[in-house]
Amino acid sequence: MSAAAPFAGGAVALAAAIRRGEESARRVAEVVLEEIAGADDLLHCFNAVTSEEALRAADAVDVAVAAGRDPGPLCGVPVALKDNLCTRGVPTTCSSRILEGWRPPYDATVVSRLRKAGAVIVGKTNLDEFAMGSSTENSANGPTRNPWDTSRVPGGSSGGSAAAVAAGLVPLALGSDTGGSIRQPASLCGVVGLKPTYGLVSRYGLVAFASSLDQIGPFALRVEDAAALLEVIAGHDPADSTSLAGEVPPLAPEVGRSPAGLRVGVVADFLVDASPACADAVRRGADALVAAGAAVEDVAIPELLHGLSAYYLIAPAEASSNLARYDGVRYGLRVDADDVATMNARTRSKGFGAEVKRRIMLGTYVLSAGYYDAYYAQAQRVRTLIMDAFRRAYERFDVLLAPTSPSVAFPIGAKSDPLEMYLSDLFTIPSNLAGHPAVSVPFALGEENLPVGVQVLAPALGEPAMLRVAGALERAAAPDARGPVRPHGAGAGR
Amino acid sequence: MPDALSHDEVAHVARLARLELEDAELETYRQQLSHVLEHVEAVRRLDTAALAPTSHPFALENVLRPDTVAPGVARDEVLAAAPAAEDGRFRVPRILGEAP
Numbered sequence: 001m002s003a004a005a006p007f008a009g010g011a012v013a014l015a016a017a018i019r020r021g022e023e024s025a026r027r028v029a030e031v032v033l034e035e036i037a038g039a040d041d042l043l044h045c046f047n048a049v050t051s052e053e054a055l056r057a058a059d060a061v062d063v064a065v066a067a068g069r070d071p072g073p074l075c076g077v078p079v080a081l082k083d084n085l086c087t088r089g090v091p092t093t094c095s096s097r098i099l100e101g102w103r104p105p106y107d108a109t110v111v112s113r114l115r116k117a118g119a120v121i122v123g124k125t126n127l128d129e130f131a132m133g134s135s136t137e138n139s140a141n142g143p144t145r146n147p148w149d150t151s152r153v154p155g156g157s158s159g160g161s162a163a164a165v166a167a168g169l170v171p172l173a174l175g176s177d178t179g180g181s182i183r184q185p186a187s188l189c190g191v192v193g194l195k196p197t198y199g200l201v202s203r204y205g206l207v208a209f210a211s212s213l214d215q216i217g218p219f220a221l222r223v224e225d226a227a228a229l230l231e232v233i234a235g236h237d238p239a240d241s242t243s244l245a246g247e248v249p250p251l252a253p254e255v256g257r258s259p260a261g262l263r264v265g266v267v268a269d270f271l272v273d274a275s276p277a278c279a280d281a282v283r284r285g286a287d288a289l290v291a292a293g294a295a296v297e298d299v300a301i302p303e304l305l306h307g308l309s310a311y312y313l314i315a316p317a318e319a320s321s322n323l324a325r326y327d328g329v330r331y332g333l334r335v336d337a338d339d340v341a342t343m344n345a346r347t348r349s350k351g352f353g354a355e356v357k358r359r360i361m362l363g364t365y366v367l368s369a370g371y372y373d374a375y376y377a378q379a380q381r382v383r384t385l386i387m388d389a390f391r392r393a394y395e396r397f398d399v400l401l402a403p404t405s406p407s408v409a410f411p412i413g414a415k416s417d418p419l420e421m422y423l424s425d426l427f428t429i430p431s432n433l434a435g436h437p438a439v440s441v442p443f444a445l446g447e448e449n450l451p452v453g454v455q456v457l458a459p460a461l462g463e464p465a466m467l468r469v470a471g472a473l474e475r476a477a478a479p480d481a482r483g484p485v486r487p488h489g490a491g492a493g494r
Numbered sequence: 495m496p497d498a499l500s501h502d503e504v505a506h507v508a509r510l511a512r513l514e515l516e517d518a519e520l521e522t523y524r525q526q527l528s529h530v531l532e533h534v535e536a537v538r539r540l541d542t543a544a545l546a547p548t549s550h551p552f553a554l555e556n557v558l559r560p561d562t563v564a565p566g567v568a569r570d571e572v573l574a575a576a577p578a579a580e581d582g583r584f585r586v587p588r589i590l591g592e593a594p
Binding site: 333 | 534540548574589
């Protein structure tokens, strides 16, 4: 496919070719913009494509290279951004009508870091409104389609970013992960998706959903590229009070290191609730790690299964507070009324979609007088229970292995019951509650010939061991289980 | 098994959340929220008496920095993104019950 041609060797190799002057950033940007124009009417990965800005940034990279300067580690590499990351002067909508037309007056820290690293930002990708969902169907702009089967969802909430990388439209993208919103779409789209340790990446300029859980992370076709992008965005930021102090160690070199000697626990409790192909991929991944010299055994951590219920009390509670700021006063939509209270209520009722309202209602309820202890405080204690269970497991294991998603990509419209949709996050949520890193690596083709990811979980700041195992899984994976894939309907083959 | 939410409870929550919902919407949310609360009932019953609540993945501490002057976001740019502004401030409809 032509889109993949400039970066068939991956993002790191592309940056090196541009740095050496063998490839021009301008040509790469033009190819990418043309491919997006050709594919996105069908896929709808993008809320906005920033062609002019992208070409300007690409030209600046080419000028720097010609002058003998190094534009940075992502020299000329096109990157897509989830549309909940603030971009100065470029609309940032969170796929919500309430932020329609809002142009942030500042860049998110990850965006400034990308610019400084020489990356070329090509657009803003579709998401479930305010990142609330697991299918990218809850978007005011309509759903994104999965390039592996365009009648199916790409997962969510970072579905636009995952599908854009899977279709070969961009080599790299950023998403955000509050309960699995990077890893689950990565699994459903056959790409790598990584949620870093809480605090490793600054959230300054990420539109807040649930502040004790949100984390920004990379999508790529290869583990090494995801690690390289993480290296660029990670690191302390004084503008985010939850940002961790300390140096970030080199991460990309870990990907090629052998996992020999690492202790890997297979989360047996999760295999029961996964589809046959999703469970089988974990078993075969475990076998591959044994063959590579890791020590693998099953571990029972039944406490993790309580994560889903705790999450769907904690995340809506935090969301109901975070989303109080959309009141028609400072940004976005206002529905006029004679008094401010009516204006607030009408603006919010018109501006928010059904799922966002549902979560605000749920969160408001569990925080309200008389229910706080029974629901919210209890969920916070269950969060401690889960963190304690993880701590015990990580005394015995360096990393854990689990399915990412209970199933392959499901058809658009298939999950109309909210609770059924929430169950998509069963295996990803515990890492968010604990603030731990986790990555989904495309590993096999499952039901309906759709991609299946295997998830590697690690304790806080355990990215190095996690990436070693992810790299080993990637080397053992079925080569046809990852993108790029030409967008097609059901059963049409690649 | 918890009691399902009542119509009045859901209407009260909508008011607290500053949402204006039609009766049909309230009924949909009543059913859906009741369903979710039913699902979390197992977690509500866990014995957690010995556990402290966790609000955050790691202990938060006050973060201090030197109080030095640095450029911030320009006021006019912020106000330009607002639905209505006047005299360097956000403009809103009347707040109290005074005559307009």
